[in-house]
Amino acid sequence: MLKVRGLTKKYGDTEVLRGLDLTVRRGECFGLLGPNGAGKTTTLRLLLGLIEPDSGSIELAGFSVPKHAREARMKVGVVPQMDNLDPDFSVRENLFAYGRYFGMEKSAIAARVPHLLEFAGLANKADAKITQLSGGMKRRLTLARALVHDPDILFLDEPTTGLDPQARHLIWQGLRQLIADGKTIVLTTHFMDEAERLTDRLAILDHGCLVAEGAPRALIESHIEPVVVEVFGEGLADWTRNHAASLCQRFETVGETLFCYSNNADTVIDALKHAPTLRYLHRPSSLEDVFLKLTGRDLRD
Amino acid sequence: MFSSNSPGVIYVIRLLHLPQLSWRFIPVWHRNYLVWKKLAIPAILGNLADPMLYMLGLGYGLGSLLPDVGGMPYLTFLAAGTVAYSTMNAATFEVLYSSFSRMHVQRTWDAIMNAPLTLDDVMLGELTWAVTKSLLSGLAILAVIWGLGLFGNFWMTLWIIPVVAMVGFCFGGMGLVMNAVSPSYDFFLYYFSLVITPMVLLCGVFFPVTQLPEVVQHVSAWLPLTHAIDLVRPLVTGTVPDAIGLHVAALLIYGSLGYVIALTLTRRRLLK
Numbered sequence: 001m002l003k004v005r006g007l008t009k010k011y012g013d014t015e016v017l018r019g020l021d022l023t024v025r026r027g028e029c030f031g032l033l034g035p036n037g038a039g040k041t042t043t044l045r046l047l048l049g050l051i052e053p054d055s056g057s058i059e060l061a062g063f064s065v066p067k068h069a070r071e072a073r074m075k076v077g078v079v080p081q082m083d084n085l086d087p088d089f090s091v092r093e094n095l096f097a098y099g100r101y102f103g104m105e106k107s108a109i110a111a112r113v114p115h116l117l118e119f120a121g122l123a124n125k126a127d128a129k130i131t132q133l134s135g136g137m138k139r140r141l142t143l144a145r146a147l148v149h150d151p152d153i154l155f156l157d158e159p160t161t162g163l164d165p166q167a168r169h170l171i172w173q174g175l176r177q178l179i180a181d182g183k184t185i186v187l188t189t190h191f192m193d194e195a196e197r198l199t200d201r202l203a204i205l206d207h208g209c210l211v212a213e214g215a216p217r218a219l220i221e222s223h224i225e226p227v228v229v230e231v232f233g234e235g236l237a238d239w240t241r242n243h244a245a246s247l248c249q250r251f252e253t254v255g256e257t258l259f260c261y262s263n264n265a266d267t268v269i270d271a272l273k274h275a276p277t278l279r280y281l282h283r284p285s286s287l288e289d290v291f292l293k294l295t296g297r298d299l300r301d
Numbered sequence: 302m303f304s305s306n307s308p309g310v311i312y313v314i315r316l317l318h319l320p321q322l323s324w325r326f327i328p329v330w331h332r333n334y335l336v337w338k339k340l341a342i343p344a345i346l347g348n349l350a351d352p353m354l355y356m357l358g359l360g361y362g363l364g365s366l367l368p369d370v371g372g373m374p375y376l377t378f379l380a381a382g383t384v385a386y387s388t389m390n391a392a393t394f395e396v397l398y399s400s401f402s403r404m405h406v407q408r409t410w411d412a413i414m415n416a417p418l419t420l421d422d423v424m425l426g427e428l429t430w431a432v433t434k435s436l437l438s439g440l441a442i443l444a445v446i447w448g449l450g451l452f453g454n455f456w457m458t459l460w461i462i463p464v465v466a467m468v469g470f471c472f473g474g475m476g477l478v479m480n481a482v483s484p485s486y487d488f489f490l491y492y493f494s495l496v497i498t499p500m501v502l503l504c505g506v507f508f509p510v511t512q513l514p515e516v517v518q519h520v521s522a523w524l525p526l527t528h529a530i531d532l533v534r535p536l537v538t539g540t541v542p543d544a545i546g547l548h549v550a551a552l553l554i555y556g557s558l559g560y561v562i563a564l565t566l567t568r569r570r571l572l573k
Contacts, residue, residue: 050414051572070417078415084408088336097335100328101416149416 001026001153001184002047007056008208009042016042018208020056026152029175029185031195031202035295038205040188041081044155047186048073061152074102077146081157083138085130091141092117092126095148102149112148119174120144136167143174154178156187160194172197192288206295216287223290225249225261229268232257233278247271254297261285320421320564329413329426333399334433348434349441352387356380356442359507371509373538377451381534382506384442384461385468389526391438392431392469393497396476397489400427404480410571420571424564428473428556435469436462446537453539461536468529471552474559475525481566500526505534525555 002024009017016039024030034040045051047060049069058065061075086094095116099109117123120140125133133141139159146154159175160168175198179185189195195202196216203213212219220226229248231239240258244251247268248260260268265282272280337344356379364375371378403409410423443461445451452458479492503517504510504526510518521527528548535542542548 045572048415070419073415073417076415080411080415082408084412086332086409086412087407088339093335097328097332098412098416100331101325101413101418103325103328103417146415 001028001061002030002186003057003059004047005057007043007046007058008054009039009046009051010054015208017046017053020205020209022203022210024153024184024186026184027179027182028201029179029187029199031199032186032188032205033190033192033195033202033291034188034205038295039208040205041157043205044078044157044186044188047155048076048078074149075152077149077151077154079139079142079146079154079156079159081161083142085138085141085145087130090127090129091122091133094130094141095145098145099148104149109148112150116144116147119147119177121170134167136163136170139163139167139171140174143171147178151183153184153186156185158188158190160189160191168194192286192291196287204291204294211294212290219290220285220287224285224293225263226285227262227265228283228285228289229260229262229265229272230257230281230283231260231268231272231278232280235275235277239275239278243271252297259289261289320425320561321419322425323419323422325418326422326425326429329418329423330429330433332409333426333430337434345437345441348391348438349387352383352390352438352442353445356383356445371534376449377537378509378534379507380442380446380449380451381537382530384439384446384465384537385504385526385529385533386501386506387442388435388439388465388468389472389497389500389529392435392472393476393492395431395434396427396473396480397483397492398486400431400477400480401483401486401489403427404567404571420568421564424477424560424567428470428477428560431473431476432466432469435473436466439465439468452537457536457539461533464529464532464536467549467552467556468525471525471529471556471559474556474563476559477563478559478566481563481570500524503527505530525552528552 002022004020004022007017007020008015020039020043032040032043042051046053047058047065049058049066049072052066060072063069063072063075065072086097089097092113095113096106096109099112100106114123117126120137120143122128122137122141122144125137130138130141143156143159156175160171163171172194175185175187179198185198187198199216201213201215202219204211212223214222225248236256236258240251240253244258244260248262250261252259252261262268269280269282272278356376360376360379364379367375369375410420413423414420439461443458443465446458447455476492479489483489501507503513503521504524505521506526510521510527513521528551532542532545532548
């Protein structure tokens with residue numbers, strides 16, 4: 001459905017992408033993860049043919065991009081990071097206007113609108129103004145708008161950023177329904193739980209290239225020890241110096257927390273019983289641990 | 302002669318990204334039309350009140366003190382100028398404030414470009430919509446001219462309609478350049494102070510250009526509004542304009558150059 005080979009893009013002297021390869025299969029939900037500035041949004045813009053790569057090839061929905069970007073975009077629905085619904089139109093009119101951009105007949109759009117409003121949970125808001133919608137409703141409408149021309153593949157750029165937990169779950173529910181309907185989905189996200197929940201495969205992007213690619217569980221298994229004990233409290237520095245290295249496979253101190261990565265947490269937990277000032281959290285390792293291991297813990301601004 | 306592959310030509314083509322026109326601009330025009338239609342009556346009244354008041358107030362008030370101006374009653378003279386002037390304003394306001402809202406504030410253009418439309422289509426849609434607004438504005442003034450019987454030959458005045466469209470195209474294209482480079486609405490004031498207002502005073506809206514010092518007349522001859530008025534005024538009084546080709550070419554060249562330059566600058570602004 002999507003094949004990217006050797007994609008590079010420079011802005012001035014900054015190399016935003018340095019030879020990106022990606023393959024997304026039909027019916028798959030694919031996640032693109034990476035810290036701010038890793039090149040996620042640039043990648044999406046390149047895939048849509050909005051900007052031209054310096055080198056490399058893109059094949060999207062059977063069309064070569066950017067040469068046949070128009071044809072490719074006929075097959076793609078886009079949910080951008082920032083809401084850009086048309087504030088001059090009502091909910092229903094937004095869907096009609098967007099359908100016309102794809103060259104659809106009014107009757108063809110009208111046939112799809114009730115279903116789309118239902119899907120977005122906005123059937124009773126059809127005539128509301130955009131300014132009257134909550135953040136979650138706007139995002140659901142943007143998702144419905146991206147489906148107006150019944151695309152084969154959907155691009156979502158951080159679809160749940162800025163939404164409250166209830167609204168996020170509604171979006172996830174919608175996306176799972178689309179996956180069940182056989183749509184191909186490519187999404188970028190900062191939320192590891194979102195990626196773990198939704199994607200079949202994901203790629204972690206940093207400094208313009210892929211640093212890892214695979215199914216979420218497989219990535220966790222291949223990159224990191226299965227359990228983590230997070231230790232915090234008074235006297236942590238001394239304890240870390242004296243015990244950490246001997247008790248776990250790998251450890252890392254971030255701020256006031258010690259992360260002990262291990263195949264078996266019992267040794268760490270037993271040792272912690274002799275350190276009453278320290279508290280701990282024992283949990284299975286997650287995608288976030290992989291992400292932080294691979295992209296580092298430095299703040300990216 | 303340049304051959305098409307001479308380096309100079311290629312450089313200019315690269316620099317000025319030649320537009321790739323397609324019919325896909327129509328939904329963009331249609332979008333603007335539907336939004337306008339919602340508030341059509343107040344929009345029309347609001348847009349027309351101003352030029353109409355100037356034209357009738359000055360035309361009757363000042364006109365009663367004056368002998369014939371440019372060989373016609375002052376009201377007629379002013380009415381012809383007002384057709385060009387209000388048409389220019391209609392297109393300019395549309396591509397400055399309204400287009401800027403859609404491009405920068407509402408990000409409507411971004412949304413449209415995720416559909417199979419290009420920036421070329423979006424800006425052509427904006428430009429043709431500006432032409433439409435100009436036509437509405439020009440037709441309204443023309444209706445007053447007909448109503449007050451300020452014309453020489455009715456059939457001749459019908460030629461004003463295509464002229465008005467060209468004036469809208471000219472100032473729509475030019476205004477899009479300002480839209481491309483403006484950081485905020487405030488910036489447009491420079492364009493009005495430095496371009497639009499001087500043109501109103503130098504191009505023969507309120508008084509004949511021949512009243513100006515000769516040096517200024519030379520400047521005036523290069524300004525697009527002068528060409529617009531040189532076409533409209535004879536058509537109002539019922540004579541065939543001089544140098545039609547020159548005036549038409551000037552309007553079309555200013556407009557096309559504006560569109561192409563605006564496209565290049567906007568591409569740089571949005572798609573980098």
